[in-house]
Amino acid sequence: MSAETAGRPAAVSARGWGWRHAGRAVPAVHGLDLEIQAGERVLLLGASGAGKSTLLHALAGVLGDDDDGADESGSLLLDGAAPRGQRGRAGLMQQDPETQVILSRLGDDAAFGAENLAVPRPEIWRRVHEALEDVGLAGFPLDHPTSALSGGQKQRLALAGILAMRPGLVLLDEPTANLDPAGVLEVRDAVGRSLDKTGATLIVVEHRVAVWKDLVDRIVVLQPGAAPSGAQQPAVLLDGPPDQVLAQAGRMLAAAGVWVPGQVPDTRARRNAGTGQLLLAAEDLSVSRERPRRRGQRIPPVQAGISAEVRAGQALTVTGPNGAGKSTFALTLAGLLAPAGGKVVAAEALAAGAGPDPFRWKAKHLISRIGTVFQEPEHQFVTGRVLDELMVGPRQLGRGGQVVDELLQRLRLDHLAEANPYTLSGGEKRRLSVATVLAAHPRVLVLDEPTFGQDACTWAELASFLAELLDAGTAVVSVTHDEEFSALLGGAALRLGSARLQAGAA
Known part of the structure; x- marks a missing residue:
């Protein structure tokens, strides 16, 4: 990007x-x-898979970096020139904030983009402090480890790094998807303040219209690159x-999958299930992703004293502010992290001879009993084809x-059976990550932000499917900020309060 x-x-x-x-x-x-x-x-706006993220990546000049054999047609220009030749002119916040966390310390990561644009050092740090304040991360020290941030906090950090760059084009791909309700408004207002200061152009992709409607001048709705018949049609x-x-x-x-204000998608209603058989229990549980580096070292947990039950045919919704340790609790409950204190106990109905501690189960025992959908879908993919991905568990x-x-x-993945999972849209990746777990028929599902990136139609299909699984006796544990989703599944609720700053909430 030139000085001009x-x-x-x-x-x-x-x-x-x-x-x-x-x-x-x-x-x-x-x-x-x-x-x-x-x-x-x-x-x-547009249905899941309509190419919204593809357009944003192209404008940021990064489309095609890892997509050998792709085909481009027509022209796409930024200030009259190809975007690939002016990287830094646009700042892109991607759907998965994990992909944008580069450095190990919070302050350094927020400064990375501005440093690469050769912004004078005193100006960089002035911008960094201002951006961190705007996105609600000013309470963290600049040397706070980025690995200890939650998904929502990483999302805020990614936005802070973009705001500190002061690009001429701000590109935001589902910027509030992993944020708690207060954080959604905080981030939207931070974007508005930044645009008021700089006058930058904004393109924001978001399925839920109400959050951004009053901040934008236009709504552009894209449709998929081909009709169901396979015929190509104009994009807008x-x-x-x-x-x-x-x-x-x-x-x-609404029919095209856009979240229109005041309209909740129709779903197939489920019966009111009673209290089912106990499968899992958290007893006075403490959770943390950090482990002592030396004998006798005490690391304060993210959360302590958690008690919860997981029952067949019943939903358990885990809520709380970003950084409260929701994902860490979910991974501990699912047997993927060792408790920092207390215990997770599998009832005999679930353990079936494998033992009461899920963390000690072998992989073959775990996969058919407790299926986990991670917050970042790509962390689950192990093959290069959607169909192969679904066959891993079976x-x-x-x-x-x-x-x-x-x-x-x-x-709604049948047309993508031969595709590479890493080339799917964010919403498609999320649905695939859920499907890979369901293919193994686990008795307990642990889902971290299961409705992330879904348009209204795919949200309704996913929610209906999970409701049917509940009716069939599967237990569903969901970490979510999606109030409509929680209301649909019903069941029990566990709210985790704010975690300690030094605890490394995730």
């Missing part, structure tokens, strides 16, 4: 632009015609002022893959 363009709002121009990922028959985006003036603020479905688009096409948008258990076809169809 630094800090200036950027303009975007797309003329018949399209992109097909390597190994895909259908383009992610096709025939995109779009003009965004310098300083405009655009909310980019709707484009206009927010209130006008919502008033004229609210029902159509093969390990020596079972057939009869359930795989049903999972592909129910979770």
Whole structure:
């Protein structure tokens, strides 16, 4: 980025632009015609898989870095030139904040982008302090380890690094998906303050319209690169002022998977299940991801004194602010982390001879009893093909893959069976990560932010599917900020309070 363009709002121009990922028959985006003036603020909507993230990656100049064999058509320009030639002109916050945490200390990570743009050192740290304040991380010391941040806190840190760069184009991909309700408003307001200061152009991808509607000038709705029949169609479905688009096409948008304010997707209702058989229990449980480095060293837990029960056919929803240790608790309950104190006890109905401590179970015992969906979907992928990914669990258990076809169809992944999991959209990756666990038929499901990145249609399908599993006797434990999802599944609730700052909440 040159000195002449630094800090200036950027303009975007797309003329018949399209992109097909390597190994895909259908383009992610096709025939995109779009003009965004310098300083405009655009909310980019569309069904899961409509190519929203693909467009943002292209504008950031990073599309194609690991996609050999991809095809591009038409033109996509940033200030009249190809985005790849002006990296730093746009700042991209990706769906998965894990991919953007680079350095081991919070302050250094927030300063990384500005340092690479050769911003003078005193100005860098002024911007870093301001950005950390804006996103709600000012309470952490600059040398706080980034590995000790929760997913939501990493999301805030990624945004802080972008704000400190002062790019001409701010690109945000689901920036509030892993945040608690207070954090959602905090981050949105931080973005608004930054844009007011710099005048930068904004393109934000978010399924839930209500959060961003009053901050943007336009809503642009994309549709998938091909119709169900396989015919290609123009990329832009709707484009206009927010209130006008919502008033004229609210029902159509809802049918296309957009979260229209005031409308909750229809789902198949489930019966009111009674209290089922006890499967798992947390007894006076303390949790932490840190372990003593020397004998006698005491590390304070993220949370202590947790008691909870997991019962067949019943949901348990785990809520609380970012950094409260929700994910750490879920991993401990699932047998993937050792308790820092207290214990997790598997009832005989679940243990079936494997022993009462899930952390000591062998992998073959764990996979068929407790299935875990991580907060970051890519952490679960071990193959290069969606179909192979779904077959991993059944093969390990020596079972057939009869359930795989049903999972592909129910979770709207059947057209992606041959695709590389890493080329899927964020919402598709999340559904695949859920499907890989379901393929092994575990009796307990532990899901970390299961509805992350879902449009209204795929949200309804996923929620309905999980409700059916509850009716069939599966226990579902969900770490979530999604109030509609929690209300649909019902069951018990466990709220964790704010964790200690030094505890390394995750």
